[in-house]
Amino acid sequence: MKRLFDLAVSLFVLLxxxxxxxAVAVAIRLDSPGNVFYCQERVGLGGRPFLMFKFRTMVADADKMGSHQTAFGDARITPVGVFLRKTSLDELPQLLNVVTGDMSxxxxxxxxPAQRSDYTEEQWAKRTSVLPGITGLAQATxxxxxxxxxxxxLDLEYVDRRSFWLDMKIILLTIKQVLKIKSAS
Known part of the structure; x- marks a missing residue:
């Protein structure tokens, strides 16, 4: 049921x-040189690597200029990128990852992959026992x-408690978070 829901919603939103x-692609191209999309290797179900898609929000080759995490005011983020991150529009291409089955x-x-060392064996096995998501309990709360x-x-709590109804709650909470951030600006 989860896969069918993921596929139906992703295809509907994409269309x-x-x-x-x-519009986002044009804005990125006008804002700074480089590709419209940013593809990065991520770890999926069972620890299997896959390429995750995002709209590019940073200068070209930003991953060679610093950490895999960004900080507030990170100089690598482009002006359009600031808007895309604030509104979460940079995440929309991950719907393609959902359609291909790499994400939920x-x-x-x-x-x-470099974050593997941040976990114990048990935590890693549990965290990668489900498909990664566009949003999760941590992002929603x-x-x-x-x-x-x-x-x-929160990630491990999600794995323990996962259900269709929890997913619906997380989606609604995520929408509320994005709208709250957008209206506060």
Whole structure:
């Protein structure tokens, strides 16, 4: 049921928002040189690597200029990128990852391979026992304010409690978070 829901919602949103995709692509191209999309290796179900898609929000080759995590006021983020991150529009291309089966709408956010060392064997096995998601319990409740420890606890809690109804709650809470951030600006 989860896969069918993921596929139906992703295809509907992709078809409905194609004008937004086009507008974002044009804005990125006009804002700074480089590709419209950013593809990065992430870790998925069972620890299997996959390429995750995002709209590019940073200068070209930003991953060679610093950490895999960004900080407030990170100089690598482009002006259009600031807007895309604030509104979460940079995440829209991950719907393609959902369609291909590498991701789900809801699950722990996928890590880069270098983050493997941040976990115990048990934590890693549990965290990668489900598909990673575009949004998760940590994003729905803390957005990007969660500490690494809080994020891990919420990711593992999601794995333990996962259900269709929890996914619906997380999706609604995520929408509320994005709208709250947008209206506060």
């Amino acid at each position: 409905s928002l194609w004008p937004v995709f086009l 709408l809801v699950g722990p956010r996928p890590d880069v 803390k957005r990007s304010l969660a500490t690494p420890e809080e994020r891990l606890a």
